[in-house]
Amino acid sequence: LSLLTTAQLNIIKNKELLAFSQDTTVGAPAKPYGTATTTPPEYYAGQSSKGTHVFILNTSASSSSKTITFASVPGLASASTYKIHDMWTGSDVTVSGTSWSTTLDAHDTGAWLITPS
Numbered sequence: 001l002s003l004l005t006t007a008q009l010n011i012i013k014n015k016e017l018l019a020f021s022q023d024t025t026v027g028a029p030a031k032p033y034g035t036a037t038t039t040p041p042e043y044y045a046g047q048s049s050k051g052t053h054v055f056i057l058n059t060s061a062s063s064s065s066k067t068i069t070f071a072s073v074p075g076l077a078s079a080s081t082y083k084i085h086d087m088w089t090g091s092d093v094t095v096s097g098t099s100w101s102t103t104l105d106a107h108d109t110g111a112w113l114i115t116p117s
Contacts, residue, residue, distance in 0.1 A: 016087040017111060025049035033074050042066070045073050051115040052076040053087070058104035066110070067101045079116030087111035 001009070011017075020030075030046030030053060043066075044055040052075050056066045070076055081096045088110070093100075094117050104110050 014087065016090075016113070019050070020046065020048050020053050020087075020113075023048040023050075030055055031074075034072055043068075045075065047075045048113075051113050054110075054112050054114055056102075056104060056110045058106060058108050058110075061106050063103055063105050063108075065101055065103050067099050068112075068114070069099045070114075071098065073114065076114060077116050081117045083115050083117040085113040085115075087113060 004012075026047045026049060028046060030044040032041035032043065033045050034041075034043045036042070038059045040057065040059065042057045042059055044057075046053050046055075052073060054068055054073055056068070058064050058066065070082060071078070076082075081094055082100070084093050084095055084100055086092070102110060
């Protein structure tokens with residue numbers, strides 16, 4: 001661990017990602033969903049005691065817009081509004097509608113906890 005940068009340590013010590021990984025209520029990893037057009041797949045979802053987690057990998061060498069279509073996310077309850085909690089930054093946004101989009105940098109990963117609000 002002494003050879004890791006501060007940024008790398010912050011990734012492996014992220015309390016929210018560790019809580020999802022070590023959730024004793026559900027205890028299952030996130031799985032790919034949707035129609036995968038890349039290898040590895042870009043969209044993953046998993047359940048925890050806190051709700052539904054969505055992870056997106058940008059496998060592209062450039063920044064890319066990614067869209068989460070709520071009805072396509074396995075296990076996500078239907079609602080008119082959703083709270084989207086960014087597991088990297090801790091910020092929250094409330095979204096009305098059927099989808100939400102974000103931009104990920106090249107080879108970046110997004111991680112969100114999504115719950116009906």
